[in-house]
Amino acid sequence: MNMTSWRKWLMAAGAASAAGCGTQGPIPDPLPVQNRVALSSFSGPTACADLEAYLEETAVRQMRTQLEAARDQVPSWGWWGGDFGRGGIELANAEARAGSAAPAPAPSNYTTTNTQVAGVDEADFVKNDGTRIFALSGNRLYAARSWPATELAVRGSLAIEGYPREMFLEGTDRVVVFSSIYRWYPLSNAAGERCDSLSCGYSSSNTVKITVVDVSDLTNLRVTHQYRLPGTYTSSRKVGSSVRLVMSDQFNYPSSVRWWPEVIGVDLWSPLNAGRRVDEFNKLIAKNELEIRAQTLDRWVPAGEVTVNGQTTAVPHECTAFQKVNAPTRLGTVSVVTLDLSNPTALDRTSIVAEAGEIYASQKHLYVATRHWWWWPAPGQRDTTYLHKFDISMPDRARYLASGTVDGHIVDQFSMDENAAGFFRVATTTMFRVADVMNPSNRWGRVETVNHVSVLAERGTSLEVIGQSEDLAPGERITSARFIEDKGFVVTFRQVDPLFTFDLADPTNPRKLGELKIPGFSTYLHPLGPNHLLTIGTYVPEPVNGVQPDWRQRALQLTIFDVTDMRNPRQAHTQLVGTSSGYSEAQHDHKAFNYFPAKKLLAIPFIDWNWGAAGDAYWSSFTSDLRVFSVDTLTGFTPRGAISMRDLYQVERYSNWTYYWSPQVRRSVMADDFVYAISDSGIRVANVANLAAPLSTARFSRYVER
Numbered sequence: 001m002n003m004t005s006w007r008k009w010l011m012a013a014g015a016a017s018a019a020g021c022g023t024q025g026p027i028p029d030p031l032p033v034q035n036r037v038a039l040s041s042f043s044g045p046t047a048c049a050d051l052e053a054y055l056e057e058t059a060v061r062q063m064r065t066q067l068e069a070a071r072d073q074v075p076s077w078g079w080w081g082g083d084f085g086r087g088g089i090e091l092a093n094a095e096a097r098a099g100s101a102a103p104a105p106a107p108s109n110y111t112t113t114n115t116q117v118a119g120v121d122e123a124d125f126v127k128n129d130g131t132r133i134f135a136l137s138g139n140r141l142y143a144a145r146s147w148p149a150t151e152l153a154v155r156g157s158l159a160i161e162g163y164p165r166e167m168f169l170e171g172t173d174r175v176v177v178f179s180s181i182y183r184w185y186p187l188s189n190a191a192g193e194r195c196d197s198l199s200c201g202y203s204s205s206n207t208v209k210i211t212v213v214d215v216s217d218l219t220n221l222r223v224t225h226q227y228r229l230p231g232t233y234t235s236s237r238k239v240g241s242s243v244r245l246v247m248s249d250q251f252n253y254p255s256s257v258r259w260w261p262e263v264i265g266v267d268l269w270s271p272l273n274a275g276r277r278v279d280e281f282n283k284l285i286a287k288n289e290l291e292i293r294a295q296t297l298d299r300w301v302p303a304g305e306v307t308v309n310g311q312t313t314a315v316p317h318e319c320t321a322f323q324k325v326n327a328p329t330r331l332g333t334v335s336v337v338t339l340d341l342s343n344p345t346a347l348d349r350t351s352i353v354a355e356a357g358e359i360y361a362s363q364k365h366l367y368v369a370t371r372h373w374w375w376w377p378a379p380g381q382r383d384t385t386y387l388h389k390f391d392i393s394m395p396d397r398a399r400y401l402a403s404g405t406v407d408g409h410i411v412d413q414f415s416m417d418e419n420a421a422g423f424f425r426v427a428t429t430t431m432f433r434v435a436d437v438m439n440p441s442n443r444w445g446r447v448e449t450v451n452h453v454s455v456l457a458e459r460g461t462s463l464e465v466i467g468q469s470e471d472l473a474p475g476e477r478i479t480s481a482r483f484i485e486d487k488g489f490v491v492t493f494r495q496v497d498p499l500f501t502f503d504l505a506d507p508t509n510p511r512k513l514g515e516l517k518i519p520g521f522s523t524y525l526h527p528l529g530p531n532h533l534l535t536i537g538t539y540v541p542e543p544v545n546g547v548q549p550d551w552r553q554r555a556l557q558l559t560i561f562d563v564t565d566m567r568n569p570r571q572a573h574t575q576l577v578g579t580s581s582g583y584s585e586a587q588h589d590h591k592a593f594n595y596f597p598a599k600k601l602l603a604i605p606f607i608d609w610n611w612g613a614a615g616d617a618y619w620s621s622f623t624s625d626l627r628v629f630s631v632d633t634l635t636g637f638t639p640r641g642a643i644s645m646r647d648l649y650q651v652e653r654y655s656n657w658t659y660y661w662s663p664q665v666r667r668s669v670m671a672d673d674f675v676y677a678i679s680d681s682g683i684r685v686a687n688v689a690n691l692a693a694p695l696s697t698a699r700f701s702r703y704v705e706r
Contacts, residue, residue, distance in 0.1 A: 030328065030373075030374045030375040030376065030378070030381070031327075031328045033327070033372055033382070033384045033405065034325075034326055034327035034328075034372075034386070034405065035405050036326075036405075036462065037325060037326060037327045037386045037403045037404065037405050038325075038326055038403050038461055038462070039323040039324065039325055039326075039352060039388060039400055039403055040323060040324055040326065041320060041322070041323045042054075042319050042320060042322050042323070042324070043320055047319040047320050048297055048319040050319075051297065051301075051319045051322055052296070052297040052300065054324055054353065055251060055297075055300050055301075055331070055353070056292055056293050056295070056300075058331045058353070059251060059253065059292050059331050060288075060289050060292055060293070062330060062331045063253075063257065063285070063288050063289070063292065064285055064289070065375045065376070066259070067259070067281055067284060067285050067288070068281070068285070069375075069376050070260075070281065071277060071278060071281035071282075073269075106129075106130040106131050106147060107130050107131075107147055107671035107672040107674075108598075108672055109596075109598035109599070109671070109672060110128070110130040110669065110670065110671035110672070111594055111595075111596050111668075111669055111670045111671070112127075112128060112129075113126075113127065113591055114526075114590050114591055114593055114594060114595070116360075116413060116414060116590070117361065117362055117363070119239065119363045120237050120238070120239055120361050120362065120363055121168060121237065121238040121239075122235075122236070122237060122238075122591065123165075123166035123167060123168050123178065123235070123236045123237075123238070124166055124167070124591045124667070125164070125165070125166055125167065125666075125667070126666075126667040126669070126678050127167060127168065127169035127175070128146065128169070128669050129169060129172070130146075130147060130671060131145065131146060131147040132144065132145060132146055132147075132215075132218065133146045133669060133676065133678070133683060134167065134169060134175055134215065135667075135678055135683070135700070136160070136164040136165075136166075136167060136177065137680045137681070137700045138680065138700075138701075139159060139160050139161070139162065139163065139164060139179075140157045140158060140159055140160060140164075140700070140701070141157060141158045141160055141164065141167070141175065141177060141213065141221065142154055142156075142157045142700050143155050143156045143157065143158075143215055143218040143221060144218075144683055144698050145218060146669070146671070146676065146683070146685070147671065149671070149674040149676075149685045149687075149695055149696070150695050150696060151696070152676075152683060152685050152695070152696040152697075152698050153696070153698050154682075154683075154698045154699070154700065155218035155219050156217075156218045156219045156220065156221050157221070157700075157701070158213060158221040158223070160177055160179050160211055161179060161181055161209055161211070162179040162180050162181030162182065162207075162209055163179055163180045163181070164177055164178070164179040165178050165179060165180060165233050166178050166233075166236065168236070168238045168243060169215075170238070170241060170341050172215075172216060173214055173215060173216040174212060174213065174214060174215065174224075174341060175212075175213045175215050176210060176211070176212050176213075176243055176339070176341070177210070177211045177213065178208060178209070178210060178233050178236065178245065179208075179209045179211065180207070180208065180209075180232065180233060181207045181208075181209045181228065182206060182207065206230060206231075206232070207228050207229065207230055207231070207304075208228075208229050208230075208231055208232065208233050208245070208247050209226065209227065209228050209229075210225075210226070210227040210228075210229070210245070210339065211223055211225075211226050212224050212225040212226070212341070212344050224308075224344070225306070225307070225308055225344045225345065226306065226307040226308075227304065227305070227306050227307075227315070227339075227347060228304050228305050228306075228307075229247065229304040229315070229335075229337065229347075229349075230249055230301075230302045230303075230304060230317075231247040231248055231249035231333070231335060232247060232248055232249065233245075233247055234246045234247055234248050234334075234356045234359065235359050235413075237359075237361040237366065239361070239363050239392065240395065241340060241341040241342045241395065242338060242339070242340050242341070242392070242395040242396070243338070243339040243340075243341065244336060244337070244338055244361065244366055244392055244398065245335075245336075245337040245338075245339065246334065246335070246336055246337075246356065246359050246366075246368065247334075247335050247337060247356075248332055248333065248334050248335070248355065248356035249332060249333045249335070250331070250332050251300055251301075251331050251332060251333070252299060252300060252302070253292065253295075254291040254292060254294070254295045254299075256291045257288045257291050257292065258284060258287075258288065260284075261277075261280035261281060261283075261284050263276075263280055268280060297319075301317045302317075303315060303316040303317060304316075304317070306345075306347070308345060315347065317349065317351070318349075321349050321350050321351055322351045322352075322353060323350065323351065323352050323353070323400065324352075324353045325352060325353065325354050325370070325386065325388075325403075327372060327386055327405075328372060328373040328374070328375070329353065329354035329355065329370055329371075329372070329373050329386075330354070330355045330373045331353070332353070332354060332355045332356070333351045333352065333353055333354070334351065334352045334354055334355070334356045334357075334368055334370065335349050335350070335351040335352075336349070336350050336351075336366060336368065336390055336398045337349050338392075338395075338396060338397050338398050340395045340396040342395065343396065346396070348396055348397040348398065350390070350397075350398055350399075350400065352368065352370065352388060354370040354386075355370055355371065356368070356370070357369035357370050357371055357385065357410065358410045358412060358413055358415070358416065359413065360413050360416035360417070360418070361392065362418045364391065364392065364393045365389055365390065365391060365392060365401070365418060366389075366390045366392045366398060367387055367388065367389050367390075367416060367418075367424065368387070368388045368390070369385050369386070369387055369388075369410055369416075370385070370386045370388070371383070371384070371385060371386070371409065372384035372385070372386065376444075377433055377444035377445070378433065378443075378444060378445065379433045379434055379435045379436075379444070379445035380433065380434075381432065381433045382407060382408075382430055382431070382432040382433075383407075383408060383409050383430060383431045383432070384405060384406070384407060384408070385405070385406050385407075385408060385409055385410055385428065386403060386404070386405055387403060387404045387405070387406060387424070387426070387456070387463055388400070388402075388403045389401045389402045389403070389404075389424075389458065389463060401458065401461070402458045402459075402460070402461045402462055402463045403461070403462065403463060404456050404462060404463025404464060404465065405463075405465075406426055406428055406454050406456065406465060407428060407430045407452060407454070408428030408429050408430035408431070408451070408452065409428060409429060409430075409431070410426065410427075410428055411427075411429065411477075411478050411479065411480070411481070412480075414480065414481050414482050414483075414524070414525070414590070415427040415428065415478065415481040417483035419483070419485065419486070419504075420485075421507075422457070422458065423455050423456070423457055423466075423507040424455070424456040424457070424463065425453065425454070425455050425456075425483050425488060425504060425510070426453070426454050426455075426456065427451070427452070427453050427454075427478055427481040427488070427490050428451065428452055428454065428478070429449055429450075429451050429477045429478045429492075430449065430450050430451070430452065431447050431448070431449050432447070432448055432449075432450075433445040433446070433447060433448075434446060434448055448474070448475065449474065449475055449476065449477055450471045450472065450473075450474050451471070451472040451473050451476065451477070451478050451490065451492055452468055452469050452471065452472060453468070453469040453472075453488055453490060453502055453504075453510045454467070454468045454469070454510075455467040455468070455504070455507040455508070455510055457507065466507055466508050467506070467507050467508040467509050467510050468510065469502065469510045469511070469512055470512060472490065472492065472500060472512065473492040473498055473500075476492040476493055476498070477492060477493065478490060478491065478492050479491050479492065479493045479521045479522065479523055479537070480521075480522050480523050480524055480525050480535070480537070481525070482525035482526075482527070482533070483504070484527050486503065486504045486505040487501070487502065487503070487504065487563070487566065488501070488502030488503075488504050488510065489501055489502070489525055489533060489563070490502070491521060491522045491525070491535075491537075492521075493520075493521035498515055498516065498517045499515070499516045499518070499522070499561060499569055500512055500514070500515050501513045501514040501515075501563055501566045501567075501569050503566065513566040513567045514565075514566055514567045514568055514569050515569075516561070516569045516570065516571065518571050519539060519540055519541050519542045520537055520538050520539040520540040520557055521537050521538060521540065522535040522536065522537035522559065523536060523537045523538070523587050523588060524536050524537070524586065524587070524588075524590050524593055526590075526593060526595055528560065528595075528631070528633065529633065531562065531563055531564040531633075532560055532561060532562055532563065532564075532572070532633050533559075533560070533561040533563060534558070534559075534560055534595060534602065534631060535558070535559045535560075535561065536556070536557070536558055536559075536584065536586050536587055536593060536604065537556075537557055537559070537587065538554060538555070538556060538557060538587070539553075539554060539555050539556075539557035539574075539576055540554055541553045541554075552579075552580045553580065554580045555576045555577065555578060555579065555580060555582060556576070556577040556578055556582050556583065556584055556587065556606070557574055557575070557576055557577070558574065558575040558577065558602070558604075558629065558637055559571060559573070559574050559575075560572045560573040560574075560631070560633060560636060560637075562633070572633065572636070573635075573636030573637060574636075574637075575629065575636070575637035575639075577604075577606060577627060578606060578608040578623070579608055579609075581608055581609040582606060582607070582608040582623075583606070583607055583608075584604045584605055584606050584607075584627075585605050585666055586604040586605065591667070592604065592605050592666060592667060592668075594667075594668045594669075594670065595631070596670040599670065599673075599688070600630055600631050600632060601628060601629070601630060601631065601640070601670060601675075601688065602628070602629045602630075602631050602637075603626055603627070603628045603629075603668040603670060603675060604626070604627050604668075605625075605626055605627075605664070605665040605666050605667065605668065605677075606623065606624075606625055606626070606627045606642070606665070607622065607623060607624050607664050607665075608622075608623035609622060609623070610623075622646050622664075623644075623646060624644065624645045624646045624663070624664040624665055624679075625642040625643055625644040625645060625646065625665055625677070626642060626643040626645075626665045626668050626675065626677035626691075627639070627642050628640040628641060628642065628643075628675055628688060628691060640688060640691060641690075641691035641692055642691055642692070643665070643675060643677040643684055643685075643686050643691050643692075643694060644692075645663065645664070645665050645677060645679055645681070645684060663679050663680055663681035664679055665677045665678070665679045666678065666679055666680070667679075670688075673687055673688050673689065674686070674687055674688065674695075675687075675688050675691060680700065681699065681700055682697055682698050682699040682700045683697070683698045684696070684697045684698075685697075
C-alpha cells in the first residue's frame, strides 16, 4: 500500500469511526522501508490546511496503532520505531565577588570544548577563552576570571530561567544559553480542564529558551535577547556567528484524549472479559479520533515568542516551514533553528514531521537522522535510519538538500562523518527480527545484529548508498566509531572488543583492512596524530573456560592503539583507572574528554566509591576528582596526579543535591602549566607539577532560585 492509498484508507476509516464505535477498519500491516526517502514541503494557499490534515491523520494512525496493540496485547516498544512512552500511557498518567581588573595576557596554549569537526563548535555547559571561564550551575550562569591562574575568581553571575542545558561563547561579548522551561499552552478543552499530559504544564519541559547574554563586563552580565520555542533541546552547533539549534517536539494531543479505557472494577485482561476489552478499546479509539480531528492547528503547533528590550512578540511556526517524509515516521517534529548572532533579532526555522535522532554537522552541511517506524514488531523487519541533509553555508538559514536511507541505527554522532569531497560515511548496527523457531509462540520473533560502514553521495535530491562494507561482527553492536580523512575505525562489543580498521579512499568500496580483538570495549576514540588512537572505555576480562569472571575485575581503561599498519592494528599501551565502581563522564560524553596536545596531557573527570566504609566515613568514601595523565605514543600513560573535589561532597551532603546540581567533577580546562577542575560547585585550579596542592577555588552558590 503506497502513501496515497494509505491516506485514502485512513480518511475512510476516520469517517467510519466517526459514525460509531467498533466500525473502524483494521490498521494495515506496517509500511515497508522507503528506499527513496524524500521531504516535501507544505506550500501554496492550502499549506496550513494540508499541514493540519496531515498531522491529524498521522496522530490518528499513531493513536490507533498504540491502542489496538494494547487491545490485542501486541508489544509496542523497541527498536522498530521508538518508545511509545512519551506519547502513550505515561502521557496520560503523569501530571559574586565583584570588581574589575585590567585584563592579563592570555596563556600561550589552552584547551576548549572537545569537538568532532574542526571549525564547528558544540554547545556545552562550560566554555572558556583562555582568560575567562563561563559555567552553568543550577539555574545560574557564572562568569569567572581564570587567568592568571592564581587570580581565579567568580566575577559575576546571572539567573537563567528554567533548567539551563548548554551554551556557546561568541567572541568576547556574547554567550548564548539554551535552557528547558515549562509553559502553559492553550491546550485545554472547551470545558476549561487543565492539560495533564507530560508534554505540557509544569510537570515536564516543553519549551526551549534561548537567552543571549552580553558578557563584555563580567561584573554586569546583561540579557539582550530571549526566545521561547515550543519543544525540547536535542543538540546544537556553531559555525562562525551562526548557531544551529536542533530541537524536537511531541505534538500536543487534545487534553481529552485518553490512552487507556477508564473502566473501574473490571479486569479487562481476564479471558472472561476479552469481548469487553475489545469493546472498551474500540469505543475509546472512536472517541479519541473525534477529539483529534476537532483540534485546530494553533493547538497542534503553538507559537513561540521573542523578547527584545522588554518587548515580547509572538513567533508563529509558519506552515511552509514544515516538511513531511514519504516514509513511516512517528508523530513529532525535528526543527533546525538558525540564529545568526550578527543579527540576533530574527530566527529561521525548518521542521520535519518526524522524531529526532542523532545529528552531525560539517562547516557546510547538517545531517539529521530519523528512525523508520514499524508500528509493532514482527519477523522480517530491519531497523532503518533516514538521513536528511541541509545546506548551512548561509549564515541566516538552513536549506534542505537531500535525503537517504541506510540500514540500521546510529549509536552517536561519531558514527557519522562527511569528508572533504562531500561523501557521507556512517557506521550502523542493524537489528533485524527473525522467526523464533525454538519458541513458535513468540510471534514477534527474536533479534539478531550485524554491523556495516556505508558511504552515501548526494545525487540530486537523494543521498544514495554508493558503497558498503562487508558484514561486521554478527551478534555484536557498535560501541564507538571514528572517521579520520580516508581512514575509518569501528569498535563492536559482546564479550571482547574488536577494533576494525577501514580504507575509505574509494567511496564505492569501503574495505575492512584489519581487526584486533582485546578484552573490554571502547566508547570514545580520539585521534592522536596520524597513526594512533587514544581511547576510553571499560576493561572486561575474558571468560575462562566459559566461566564469566568476577565483575569486580572491571575497570575504566585508557588505551593507545597503534594503527600505523592499518592491516595489523595493535594495542600499544593501556592504563586502568580506579575500581570496578569507578566511572568517568568521558566514557559517554566526549566533551568531558580533554586532551591537550601542546602538553601531551589528558584530563578526565572521575568518580569512585569505597564500599567498605561505614558510619561517619560514608562521606569520606567518595572519590571525586580530575585525573591527569601524560600521554606518549612511545612510553604510554604516566599518571600526573589528581585535583580532588571530594571535600565538596562532604560539605554539601547528598540531601542537598538535585537532579541538575551535583558537586562531582565534570569538566576541565588546561592552560599552559595549569589545570582547572570544574563541577556544579565551582572551579579549582592547580599547577600540573603539584595537582594535590590547589592554588585557588572559586565557589558557586548552592542556592537555586525557584
